[in-house]
Amino acid sequence: xxxxxxxxxxxYKTAPVAVREQVSLNEAGVKQFLHFIRDYAVTTxxxxxxxxxxxxxxxxxDKDYSTEIFRGLAxxxxxxxxxxxxxxLLDGLQxxxxxxxxxxxxxxxxxGDLQISGQVKNAYQWSADENMAGPFLHRLMHTIFFLNKxxxxxxxxxxxxxxxxxxxxxxxxxxxxxxxxxxxxxxxVGEIGQDFCLNLVNSSLQNVMxxxxxxxxxxxxxxxxxxxxxxxxxxxxxxxxxxVVVSSVSGNEPLVTRELLKDMKILSHKxxxxxxxxxxxxxxxxEIPGAIVYNLDDIQEKTNEAxxxxxASIPRIREMIRETIAEFEDWSKEMIVSPTIQKLxxxxxxxxxxxxxRYMKNAKPEEAEKLEEMSRxxxxxxxxxPVLQLKAACKRGDxxxxxxxxHELFNLERVTEKK
Numbered sequence: 001x002x003x004x005x006x007x008x009x010x011x012y013k014t015a016p017v018a019v020r021e022q023v024s025l026n027e028a029g030v031k032q033f034l035h036f037i038r039d040y041a042v043t044t045x046x047x048x049x050x051x052x053x054x055x056x057x058x059x060x061x062d063k064d065y066s067t068e069i070f071r072g073l074a075x076x077x078x079x080x081x082x083x084x085x086x087x088x089l090l091d092g093l094q095x096x097x098x099x100x101x102x103x104x105x106x107x108x109x110x111x112g113d114l115q116i117s118g119q120v121k122n123a124y125q126w127s128a129d130e131n132m133a134g135p136f137l138h139r140l141m142h143t144i145f146f147l148n149k150x151x152x153x154x155x156x157x158x159x160x161x162x163x164x165x166x167x168x169x170x171x172x173x174x175x176x177x178x179x180x181x182x183x184x185x186x187x188x189v190g191e192i193g194q195d196f197c198l199n200l201v202n203s204s205l206q207n208v209m210x211x212x213x214x215x216x217x218x219x220x221x222x223x224x225x226x227x228x229x230x231x232x233x234x235x236x237x238x239x240x241x242x243x244v245v246v247s248s249v250s251g252n253e254p255l256v257t258r259e260l261l262k263d264m265k266i267l268s269h270k271x272x273x274x275x276x277x278x279x280x281x282x283x284x285x286x287e288i289p290g291a292i293v294y295n296l297d298d299i300q301e302k303t304n305e306a307x308x309x310x311x312a313s314i315p316r317i318r319e320m321i322r323e324t325i326a327e328f329e330d331w332s333k334e335m336i337v338s339p340t341i342q343k344l345x346x347x348x349x350x351x352x353x354x355x356x357x358r359y360m361k362n363a364k365p366e367e368a369e370k371l372e373e374m375s376r377x378x379x380x381x382x383x384x385x386p387v388l389q390l391k392a393a394c395k396r397g398d399x400x401x402x403x404x405x406x407h408e409l410f411n412l413e414r415v416t417e418k419k
Contacts, residue, residue, distance in 0.1 A: 002332040004062050005045075005136070007095035008069060008087045011054040012109055015086035017277075022079050025050040027126060029076060033057075034130045036072035041065040045137035049102065049123045051116065052191060053109050058099060060136055064089065093325060096140065100321050103144045104151055105158075112310040113163045115195055117148055139331060147324050154320075157313040159306065165195035167299045167306075168273050172244045173204055175271045175292075184208045185242035187235070187256070188249035189221045192275050196246060201225050209238050213249075240264055248275040254282040266290030273299070341387055343412040348379050 010023060025033060030048045037046050037057075043065060047058040057069055070084045090098055101107040103120040124141045127133040133141075151157050176182035184205050186197055189212045200208055208227040212218035215231040222229035230238070232255075239245060239261065249255050256272065272293045274281040279295060286293045352375050360368050386406060406412065 002096060002329055003092045004060050005092060005095045006059055006061065006064065007090040007098055008057045008066060009054070009090060009098060010056065010083075010087045011107070014088060015083075019083055019086050020052065020055070023050075023055045023073060023077060023083055024052065025055065025076070027122075030123065030126050031130055032076055033072060034127065034132050036076065037065075037069060038130075038132060040068045040072065044132075045127075045134040045140075046132040047099075047123055047127050047137060049120055051119050054102070056099075056102070058095065058137075060134070093329065096325055096328065097321065099140070100144060100147065100324065104148065104317060104321070106314065106317060106321075110163055111307055111314075112157050114158060115163055115165070115191075120144070136332070140328065143324060143328050147320060150320055151317060155313040155316050157310050157317055159309060163195070164275060164296065164299055165192050166199050168196050168246060168275055169199040169203060169205075171273060171294060171299060172200075172246065172271070175269075176205065176243055179243055181207050182243040183241055185238050185245045186210045187232075187245065187247040187280070188212060188276070189217050190248055190250065193246075193248035194221060196248065196275065197221055197225050197227070200227075205244075209242070211235060211238060236260060242270065244271045244273065245281070246273045246275065247280045249280045250276065251280060252278060254280055256281045256285065258282050258284045258288065261285060261288055261291070264288075275299070340406055340412070341390060344386060344406060345383060347412055348383060352376070352379050 010020070012020065015023075025048065030050060033048055034046055037043060037059065041059070041061065042063065043059040043061040045058075045060040049056045049058075055073075059065070066084075066087075066089060070081075070087075073079075073083075074081065098107070099120075103117055105112045105114060105116055108116050121141075124133065124137070127137065172184060176184075182205060184200070184207065186193060186208060189197070189210060197208070197210065200206075206226075208222075208225070210218045210222050210227055210229040211232050211234060212229075213232050215229065218229035218231075221227075235255070239256070245256065247256060266289065269290050269292060272281045272285060272291065274293065274295045277296060281293060281295075283293060283295070285291050356371060356375060359371055363371060390406075
């Protein structure tokens with residue numbers, strides 16, 4: 001089954017941000033896309049991972065459905081042709097390996113970023129919600145979950161502030177270390193804003209106000225984290241109160257401007273952390289006495305040390321991925337003989353039941369119980385050896401011939417047809 005696993009991959013490595021924005025999908029978009037693929041492609045086990053850095057479509061089929069998938073993406077996103085050239089098609093173990101590297105954070109823009117693991121998990125949940133996750137994807141995703149545990153337990157790959165949002169949290173803690181109950185103002189609840197806010201939950205910063213253009217989204221996040229929330233209309237009022245302002249809003253023009261702060265008295269220091277691209281905090285704010293602005297480049301420096309430590313773990317991570325893929329490939333090969341094993345079980349069970357009927361007619365209750373137990377144990381022992389041989393044949397690559405022989409010996413197809 002692994003040989004039919006395919007991936008259409010577009011990432012920050014193959015496409016500029018303008019193209020990534022074009023093809024990016026939210027939850028509703030992913031589910032709509034899944035419906036399209038189900039209607040226009042003969043596929044199973046479909047997974048769509050879409051973030052600010054990547055859009056990737058995984059599916060199982062013996063046919064390449066790239067044309068149909070691109071047509072569906074163009075229709076859903078209302079975009080012109082041309083984006084297709086930024087996608088790469090991966091097959092079989094290449095596709096499995098890529099998904100493992102993505103889910104672990106090995107392929108992340110910030111190596112080891114834990115956020116992508118959650119995004120892949122969400123994508124899997126959406127596939128399951130739409131009944132697009134079959135046995136192959138279920139097994140592959142649980143293999144990934146187990147690998148993630150091993151990575152955390154056996155390596156230092158996840159240590160340190162190597163994600164932008166986590167580094168911003170640490171920076172906010174550092175600059176307010178001397179303040180008692182510092183006030184944090186978060187602007188925007190997009191992906192990075194949410195992640196930053198979740199990182200604050202167990203931090204020393206608990207006096208947090210969240211503002212967003214859509215107040216309902218801010219309120220939901222605030223309730224989840226135990227903070228306060230409001231509409232962006234409160235911006236000037238909350239800016240005056242805040243010790244740290246963290247902005248992750250999107251837009252072509254800065255939201256926090258020097259003009260907005262011109263009459264504001266800064267008694268000591270006010271810190272501005274800009275997580276947006278394009279920037280949402282006007283750099284000239286730093287000309288105001290007491291105002292200090294940090295941008296993405298400044299925060300990136302804070303992640304460099306952690307990234308270098310994580311890179312040292314990469315050889316071990318790759319070794320773990322190779323081990324995981326080998327185990328998963330063994331399981332995938334065994335799936336090929338699974339129908340034969342099931343047919344053999346059914347055939348032996350049918351024989352067992354027929355013989356029990358013959359011998360149970362005059363048996364006492366205690367004898368009947370022993371006959372049932374003995375016959376079931378005997379069947380399991382008889383079944384054990386062909387099953388072990390089939391699984392061994394899978395690893396050798398000659399399971400098909402042994403499977404055919406078992407069909408002939410036990411007349412499995414005929415039994416199945418009667419049933």
